[in-house]
Amino acid sequence: MKRIKCLFILLCALGTSVLSNAQEHVWKTETANGYTYKYVTNDPMQARFYTLKNGLTVILSPTPKEPRIQAFIAVKAGSKTDPSTNTGLAHYLEHMMFKGTDKFGSLDYAKEKPELDKIDALYEVFNKTKDEAKRKAVYHQIDSISGVASKYSIANEYDKMMSSMGAQGTNAFTSFEETVYTDDIPTNSLDKYLAVQAERFRNPVLRIFHTELEAVYEEKNRNLDNDGAQAFETLLANLFVNHNYGKQTTIGTVEDLKNPSLVEIRKYYNNYYVPNNMGLILSGDFNPDEIIKKIDQDFSYLKNKEITPYQFVQETPITKPIIKEVVGPNAEKVMIGYRLPNNKNKDILIAELVGDILSNGKAGLLDLNLVKKQKLLWASVSVLPLIDYGVFTVSGAPTSGQTLEEVKTLIFQQMELLKSGNFDQELLTSIINNRKKAEIMQSERYGERADILMEAFTDELDWQTQVAATDALSKITKQQVVDFANKYFADNYVAVYKRKGESPETAKIVKPVITPVETNTDKQSAFVKMTDEMPSKEVKPVFLNYDKDIQRAKICGAEVLYVQNKDNQLYRLRYRYKIGKNNDLKQDLAAKYLQFLGTNKKSSEDISKEFYEIASSFNIMTAEDFTMVTIEGLQENFDKAVKLYEDLVVNAVPNEEALIALKARLTKSRTDMKNNKGAILQGLISYSSYGKDNKFNYNFSDEALNKVTAKELLETIKKLNSYDQTIIYYGPERLTALISKLKKFHAIPKKFATPPTAKVFTQIMTEKPQVLFADYDMVQAETQWTRNSGIYDAKNQPLITVFNNYFGGGMGTIVNQTIRESKALAYSTYALYVSPRKKDDHYFVTAYVGSQSDKFADATKAMNELLTDLPKFPENLSLAKVQVKKDIENERIMQDDIIFDYLAARDLGTNKDIREDIYNQAGNLEFSQLNDFYKKNISGKPYTYSVVASEKNLTEADLKKLGDYKKLHLKEIFGY
Template sequence: MLNKLKFAILAILFSSIVFAQSQHQWKEASVNGYAYKYVTNDPTKARFYTLKNGLTVILSPTKKDPRIQAYVAVKAGSKTDPSTNTGLAHYLEHMLFKGTDKYGSLDWAKEQVELNKIDGLYEQYNKTTDEGQRKAIYKKIDSISGVASKYAIANEYDKMMSAMGAQGTNAFTSFEQTVYTDDVPSSSIDKYLAVQAERFRNPVLRIFHTELEAVYEEKNRTLDNDGRKVFETLFANLFQKHNYGLQTTIGTVEHLKNPSLVEIRKYFNKYYVPNNMGVILSGDFNPDEVIVKIDKAFGSMQNKPVEKYTFQPESPISAPIIREIVGPDAESLTIGYRLPGNKDKDALLADLVGKILTNGKAGLLDLNLVKQQKLLRASAFTYSLIDYGVLYFSAAPTNGQSLEDVKTLVLAEIENLRKGNFDDNLIPSIINNIKKSKIYETEKYSDRASTLMDAFTSELDWKDQVAYVNDLSKIKKEDIVAFVNKYLGENYVAILKRKGEAPKSNKIEKPSITPVETNADKQSDFVKMVNEMPSISAQPVFLDFNKDIEKSKLGKAEVLYVANKDNDIFRLKYRYKIGSLNDLKQSIASQYIQFLGTDKMSAEQISKEFYKIACSFSVTTGEEYTTVSIEGLQENFEKAVTLFEDVINNVKADEVALKALKARLAKARKDAKANKGAILQGLTSYAQYGPKNKFNNTLSDKDLEAITAQELLDHIKNLNNFEQTIIYYGPQPLTALVGKLKTIHTVPASFALAPAMKDFKQIAQTSNQVLFADYDMVQAETRWIRNTENYDSNKSTIVNVFNNYFGGGMGSLVFQTIRESKALAYSTYGYYIAPQKKEQEYYMLGYVGSQADKFKEATTAMNELLIKMPELPTNLELAKTGVKKDIQTERITQDNIIFSYLANKQLGETSDIRKKIYNSVDAITMQDVQNFHKNNLSGKPYTYAIVASEKKISMDDMKKLGDVKKVSLEEIFGY
C-alpha cells in the first residue's frame, strides 16, 4: 500500500515537472530601477539585463562555491577580420593583457612618445617590400621597443588577477567570438569589475613585437599540427565565399609578418563597443547588488552602431570534394556537410542527427562501427555557427584498412540514417540522456557561465535553449529521414589525412629580438589602488574525513559514502586492488568487456539498454586499481547495477571481437609512435625511471597476439574476487544503499591475492643527459626532468609557493622571462611536482615549446633561471596570496571528498593537507624560496627530453646540454 501511494505521489510530481518544463516564456521584472528579463523554469535562474549603453549583462547566481566564473565576451572574431589583416582579432586578444595608460606603465607620458614612434615604423614596415629596408626598419622597431619597455610593467593584469585569487585567467578567439575569462573569489568582485572597466577603456598596445612573436610561435605550432591543417582545409572547401573558409582565426603568414597597430585600434574601436559586448557571471553573488556595480563600472562606454557581417550565399556542392593532407600524424578521415546557420528551423534537427550518429553509447557510428570494431574510432557532431553549420565526421582506420575503406563505412551509416534504419527507441533515449546532461550542466557555476556565454556570442534566444529538450522530444523519425535526404547527399567535403613527410611550409622565421625590460619588481598606482580595495575573504572549509564521509561494510568490502542533496544523479564505483603493474593483461580485459555480450544480450543490446535508462558503465585499469564506474539517474539505480552485474557474471568470449580488438590495439600502438605528445611523455618516463619504465611497461607485439579469449574472460570473471572498495555518491541513504547492494552485488568471503606489483624506482640524475627523439616538425619540444627526494608533508607549503613564484602561471618568473621578455616560446612552465604516494619522490618538470631556430636561446634561458633565481619580493607575496586564496575559495564536494580522502591516505595523511599549507604559508620568506631552489634545482644535473627534427636543431647544441642519447621509438614504447 505504501509503495503504491509513493508511486502515485511520484507520478503526480513527475507530471507537474513535465508540465512546468514545457512552459518556457520570457518574463520581465525590475529591482532598484534595473529591468531584466528571465525565462520561466530556467534551471540557471539567469537574468538578462541591457544597460542604457547597450551592454548585455547576464547573471546566474548559485551559492555552492564562494567563487564567480566571469566572462567579458565580444561578438567579433576571425569572421570580421579585415581581409587585408587576417588574424587581427586574435592578436588584439593577446594585447588586451598589456594594460592601459593607467596600468602596465611606469611613466605613461614618456612611454607614449616611444610607442607612437613604433606605430609609425610598423606602417612603414608594411608598405616596404625591399627586404634590406624591412630589416633596417625592424631593427629600429626592436631598438625603440627596448626604450619603450623601460617605462612598461609586464603582466600587471595577471598579477592583479592573481592577487585577488583569480584562476583560469585567459582568453580565446574563434570565428564569431573573442572572450576574456577569469574565475574570481566572490569577495573580489569589486576588484574584478574595476580592472575590467579599465582594461577595456583604453588598451595600450605595448610590448608589441615580443607578443607578436608569441603569435608567430602559435602560428608555427599550427604548421606542425595535422589536425589544424585538416580543419582549415575542410572549412576552406566548404566555404569558398564566406570568411569561415576564406580566413583562419590565426591569420596568414604574410599578414602576421606585416601587422598594423593602426588597424588593430580601428578593429577595437569598431567592435569593442558595449552594444556588441556581454558581461556574463555565474557564482556566489547577489544579482541586485552586482548589476549596480557593473553599470557603474561599464556605464561610461559609448554605444556605437556595429556593421553586421554580410556575405554571398555559398553555391551548392554538386559532387564530393576530396582533398589530401600529408603529415607525420596517424591516418584519419574527416567529412563535412554544409548545413544552415544556428537560427534556421532545421538547426534543432541537425543537433539530433549528430546525436543519432554518435552519442558515445548507442549511436549508429557507436554501435555499427566502433562497438563492432570495424574502425579504430568514429564520431560525428554538429558544429553550429551563426551563418552556417557543419555536420562533422571524424574516423580512423584499424589495421589493414585504407582511408577509402573508412569513407565507405562512414557513408554507409548515413545511408542507414536516410533509410530510417535505426531503433525507434533511440530518439527518446537521446532525450533522456540530454535531460541527465542538463542536470550536470547546471551543477557547476563554471558550466552555467560557459553555456550562457556561448548562447550570447552565438546570438541564440535563451528561451529556446531552456526549451531545448522539450523541442527535441517533438521530432519524429520521419523528420530525421527528411533532413538527411535534404542535406546529406553527394554534397560533402572529405579530407584524407595520410601519413608521410609533410610538404615544406612557409613558416615565420625568427626575427632578431633584443630582450625587453619587464620591470617585474615595479607596480603602477592603479594596481596599488586595486590591491588596497577592501574585500572580506571567504573562510577556508577543510575536510573532516571522519565527518564528511560515511563508512559502512558490505561483507569484507569497505563502503565510502557521500550524500547527493542536490539532484537525482548517482555515481557508483567498485575499486578493485589490481592494476596494470600487477598484470598487463588486466587492462586488455577491461577493454575487451565493452565488445562482449552475454548469453541473452549482444554487446550492442547492452549498450542500448544502458542508454535507454540514461545510465552508463565503464571499466578502466590504472597502474594499481581497476575501477568499475556506473552512473545515471537514481530512479534507475537498481536497473543499471543489476544490468552490469548480469553482464559481468554472464559475459561470453567472442573470438571475432578479440581478433578485432587486437587489430585496434596494434593500430593504436602504431599511431602512438606517430604522436609527438606520446613520444615526449615516453621520453619523460625514461628520464624518471630509466630504460625500463612505466611508459614502456607493456606487452610485446608477440605477447599481445598470443592472448586468448579465455584468458581475458578469466580476468573479467575473476575481477570481483580481489580486494575492493565501494564508492557511492547519490541521493539514496547509506543503510538503504548497503541493503540494496547486498541483493545485487556479491562480495567474496575472502579476497584473492593479486599478483605482486612491478616496482619502478625513480633514478637519480648524476650528470646532465639528453634523451632525443627525431620527429619531423618545425618546433622543438624540450623538458627538464630531475628526481629529488621522498615525499614530506612538511614541504607541501614551500612546494606550492615555489611553483606559483617560479613557473606556475603567466605572472611567474619562467613565463615573464622566456616568453614576455625574450619572446623565445609560446608555451613554457616549470613545476616541482609532488608524488602520489609517500614512498615516491618529488621531481622537477620544466618545459619550453619553441621554434627549432630558438632552441639554443630557449634552453639557455631556462637553465639560467634554474641556476640563479631572481628575487622579486612583490611576486613572492603574490605567490603566497594565490596559494591562500585558492584554499579559501576551494570547495571539495560530491564524490571528490572521497577521492581527496583516498589521495591523502596514499600520502600517509590522515587529515586534509590543505589545512597545514594554509596555516603555514604566511611564514614563507624569500630566503626559504631561495634555499629551496638552491637545495633542489640550482647547479644540479638534469635529464633533457627533446623531441625535434634533427634536420632543424644542431647536435652540437644538444651536446652542450649533456651526453646525447638518440632514443628509438622501440626503446620509448617497448614494442
C-alpha cells in the same frame, strides 16, 4: 583558438508544435533595485538578462554552492570580421588586451607613450617595405625603441592583479565570431574584478608588442604542427569559398602575421569593442540585485556605436564531392563535411538530433555498427552551428589494414541507414533521456552555466528556445529525421583524407633578432595599489574533516566510502580494486575486451542500448595499482544499471572474433601513438625518470599481445571482483539503503584473493647532464627538463606550493615573464617542483619550453639560467603567498571529490587535509627559505633533457652541447 563547440541545446522555433509547448518557457520581465531584466520561466540556470542604457548585455546566473564566480566578457567579433589584409587580427588583439592601459601596466605612461607612437609608425613603414635588408633595418629600430619603451612598462600586471584577488583560469580565446575574456574569481573579489575590467576595456595600450607577436608566431607554428587543425581548416576552406569561415583562419596567415599593423588593431578595437556588441556573463555566488548596479556604475562610460554587419556572398551549392588531402606525421583519419544553414534555421535542431542518432558515444549507428563491432578504430560526429552557416562533420579512423576510402564507405553505409529510416524509434527517446541527464549535470557547476549562457549570447540565440530545447527535441519525429538526412546528405560533401607522411614545406616564420625587454616584474602601478586596497569581505577557508565529511561502512571485507548528493538525483558508484596494470598487463586488456562481450541472453550491442535507454553508463579504467569500475546515472535507474553491469561480468561469454578485431584495433592504435609527438615526449620523460625499463614502455610486445587468449581475458574479468576493493558512492540514496541494495547486487567474497606481485619501477637519479632525443617531422622543438629529487615529506608542501607559484607555475611567474615576455622565446613555458602520488616516491623537478627550432639554443640557455640562479623579486613573492591563501580560502571540495581527496591523502600517509598546513604556513615564508630550497633541490643540478624535434632543424651537434646524447627509437620509447 577556442574548442569546436558541441552546442548542447541549440534550436529555434520549429512550428506550432513547439510553440504550443513553449508556454512552459516564456519570457517575462521584472524590475528590482531600479533595473529591469528579462528571464525565462522554468529556467534551470535562473538567468537574468539585462540591457544597460549603453547597450551592454549583462547576463547573471546566481548559484550559491561555492564562493566563486565564473566571469566572461564576450565581444561578438572574431576571425570572421578580420580584415582580409590583416588576418589573425582579432586573435592578436586578444593577446594585447592583457597588456594594460594608461593606468596599469605602466610606470610612467607620459614617458612611455611617445616611444609607443614611434613603434606604431615604424610598423607601418615595415609593412610597406619589401626589400629584406631594409625590413631588417626597420625591425632593428622597432626592437631598439621597444627596449626603451619597456623601461616604463610592467609586464603581466593584469595577470598579477587577477592572481592577487584569487582569480583562476585567467585567459581568453578567439573563434569565428567571438573573442571572449575569462576569469574565475572569488565572490569577495567581484568589486575589484569589475573595477579592473572597466579600466581594461577603457583604453587598452598596445605595449610590449613585438615580443607578444613572437608568442603568436609560436602559436602559429604549433598550429602548423597539428595535422588535425590543418585538416579542419582544409575542410572549411572547401565548404566556404566565399565566406570567411573558410577564406580566413583564426590565427591568420604567416604573411599577415609577419606584417602586423598596430593602426589596424586599434581600428578593429574601436569598431567592435563597443557595449552594444559586448556581453558580461557571470554565474556563481552573488546577489544579482546588488551586482547589476555595480556593473552599471563601472561600465556606463562605454559609448554605444553602430556595428557594420559582416557582408558575404552566398555560397553556391556543392553538386559533387570535393576530395582533398592533408599529409603529415599524425595518424590517418577521414573527415566528411556538409554545409548546413545558419543557427537560426529550423533544421539546426534536427541536425543536433541527427548527430546523436549517428554517434552519441554509446548507442548511435556509428557507435554500434562500426565501433562496437570494431570495423573502425573510432568514429564521431560534430555539429557546428554558426551565425551564417553550419557544418555537420562525420569523422573516422581506420583499423589495421584499412584504407581511408574504406573508412568513408563504412561511414556512408550508416548514413544510408539513417536516410532510409533504418534505426530504432526508441533511440530518439533514449537521446532525450540522456540529454535531460546532461542538463542536470550542466546546471550543477557555475562554470558550465556561464559557458552555456556565453555561447548563446555570442551565437545570438534566443534563451527561451534554448531552455525549451529538450522538449522541442522530443517532438521531432522519425520522419523529420529521415527527411533531414535526405535533404542535406547527398553528393554535396567535402571529404578530407588526413594521410600519414612527411609534411609538405610550409612558410616558416624565421626568428628575428630581439633584444630582451624590461619586464619590471617587481614594480607596481598606482592603479594596482588602489585595487589592492579596495575592501573585500573576509572568506574563511573550509577544510575537509574526512571522519565527518565521509560516511563509512563495510560489506564483508570491502570498505564503503559514502557522500550524499543532496542537490539532485544523479549518482556515481565505483568499485576500486587493488589490482592494476603493474600487477598484470592483462588487466587493462581485459577491461577493453569486456566492452565487446555479451552474455548468453544479450549481445554486446543490446547491453550498450539498454544502458543508453536508461541514461546510464559503465566504464572500467585500469591504473598502475588499481582498477576502477564506474557506474553512473539517475538514482531511479540505479538497480537496473548495477544489475546490468553485474550480469555482464558474471555471465560474459568469450568472443574470438571480437578479440581478433580488438587486437587489430589495438595494433593500429599503438602504431598511431608512435605518430603522436605528445606521447613520444611523455615516453622520453618516463625514460628519464626510470631508465630503459619504465612505466611508459611497460606494455605487451607485439608478440605477447598476439598470444593472449580469450579464455585468459575472460578469467581476468571474472576474477576482478575477488580482489580487495573499496566501494565509492556519491548519490541521493541513504547509506543504509545503499548497503542493502549492494548486498543483493554485488557479491563480495568472504576472503579476498592475493593479486600478482606488482612490477616495481625505481626512480633513478641524474648524475650528469644528458639528452634523450626523438626525431619527429615538426616545425617546433619541444624540450622538457627532468630530474628526480627527495622522498615525499608533507612538511615541505607549504614551501613547495609557494615556490611553484613564485617561480614557474603560471603566467605571472618568473619563468614565464623571462622566457616569454622578456625574451620572446616561447608560447608555452613553465617550471615546477612536482609532488609524488605516494609517500615513498620521489619528488621531481620538471621544466618545459616549446619553441621554434631556431630558438632552441636561446630557449634552453634561458631556462638553464633560471635553473641556476633564482631571481629575487619581493613583490612577486608576496603575490605568490597571497595567491596560495586566496585559492584555499575560496576552494570548496565537494561531491565525490571529497572521497578522492581523502584517498589521495591516504596514499601520501596522512589522514588530514594538507591544505590546512599550507594555508597556515604560506604567509610566513621568506625568500631565504625559498632560496635555500632552490639551492638544495634545483640549482646547479644535472638534468635530463627530453627533446622532440626534427633532425632537419636540430643537429646532433646542437644537442650534444647540453649533455651526453642518446637518440631513442620508437620501440625503446613505447616498448613495442
